[in-house]
Amino acid sequence: MFYIRTADKLQRTARWLEALPGGIDYLREVILDDRLGICASLEAQMQELVDSYFDEWAEAINNQAMQERFKQFANTDEGQPPMEVEIDRGQERPVMWPREDEGGSAKAYFKGLRDKWSSTTWQHVLEASYFKGADDLPNGISASIKRGDTQLAVWRIKGKYDASQQMCPHKHTFALSDGLVGTEPSASSCSDATLPPSPPRTPSSSSPSTSPPHSPTSSTHLTPCSSNPQGPSPYISCPFHKRNFSLTSGSCKNDSELSIATFDVEEREDGMVDIRLPPVEEVDRELETKKWMVKKGEAGEGQFGDLDDLNKRKGMEGKKGRRGRKPGTSEAGREVGKKLVESVGSGGGGCGGPRLEW
Ligand code: FES
Incomplete structure (x- = not known):
């Protein structure tokens, strides 16, 4: 003490x-x-x-109401793996990021889907009570929902709803609902609109008893734009490499090759939240999880192969009680380490250097 x-x-x-x-x-x-x-x-x-x-995580496991907040989807008890797994050195791990030559980023014109759907209808997706208290939180509340085989993200931020695909097209991750929320003034009416969006704040770790699990962290520049009749324009920053997507247009603000599909959302008098959606098959054809999730073949062979080969050559594998030299401290090891980082860290752009985004 x-x-x-x-x-x-x-x-x-x-x-x-x-x-x-x-x-x-x-x-x-x-x-x-x-x-x-x-x-x-x-x-x-x-x-x-x-x-x-008291053990906050044990409390979360034993408390039914709290458990509800940790479900993968807010509208169903079903689950869906977001990526395949593979065995490396006898251990299970998610597949690596997709390699650029195997599709890398999904560069489909997702934001243009809004004009291409054959038809759309308003459909109940979630009870509005899920977002209770969102307007008291500066960052609102988000939800991940499943419809057909497609994952969607819904937000209520400062009294307004937004919805988009859940999949970040950069590396096919299904995590946009857990991203950081930012707001910037409209380009047409604000004097500071030429400034690039500031990077959102890194979220602090949350405990189950004090933080709603789907309460996104907002950026530090919630700049009010009094002259903008539409109000400030929200964007979502993917939690992985900080690609910033407008929730109104679907455009990516820091990668012009990427975009996301967005949808209209409204709260109804019967207490439900409705999204205007195309037929299930049509959305699935464009956005279904099994189409976009990263698969083993897309991540290439195990990227630890070179390192394992080196260890084998140096006779270190399987030896107990003797510590090998740290990879990268010899000339050969440095070369392998460099290749390893290059093969794994091909995220590019967003936050930090282009290589180490893993
Ligand atoms: S996966 Fe979203 S920014 Fe990389």
Whole structure:
């Protein structure tokens, strides 16, 4: 408790002790001899901490209402794998990102689908009560829903609904509903509209008891645009590599080759949220999960092969109790490491360098 009360934020105990005037001898005097006369208080504080501790994740598992918030889809108990898995070194892992020569990004003109559907009808998808409290949160509440074999994302942000495909076309991930919400002024009416959108804030870790699981994090520049009659224009930033998609036009703001399909959404008087959707088969033909999910063949052979070969050549594989040299510290290892990073990290663009987006 003395450490908790006196250490700096994120300061490890070893560094704290090194910086403590008098070091371990002083600490002994404080704790064992009660030199400062605070031991009773420290004990009471520790007891309070112990008494108030509970396992937040166990609580989430045992609480039915809380479990509901962690379902993959808000409108059904069905699940759907978002990618295939493969075995590497005896362990299961998701397939790597799709390779560029195997399709890489999905560059279909998704935003143009809005004008191509043969017909659309308003359809109930979710009870509006799911979004209860969204307007009290600066970032609103989002939902992932399943319709046919297609995943859709729905948001309620500041009293307004938006909907789009769930799949981010950059690397075929199904995660847009978990993205970061941003808003920027309309290009036509705001003096600062020529500025590029600021990067959204990185979300902080959430605990199940304090944070709605589908409450997206907003960008830091929720700039009001008083002269824009439509109000500010929202965009969603994919949580993986921060491609920013307009929720009104579907355009990608930082990758002109990408776009997403968007849909009209309205809340009805009967308490349901409706989306204007084309027939199921038509949406599935364009957006179904099994069509776009990353499959084994698209990710290429296991990218750890070169590293494993090197280890085998150096006779390190299977040896216990002896640590091999860290890959990349020899000339040959450096070459393999470089190839490994290049083969895995072909995300490109968004956040940080073009290679290390994995
Ligand atoms: S997968 Fe969405 S930005 Fe890369």
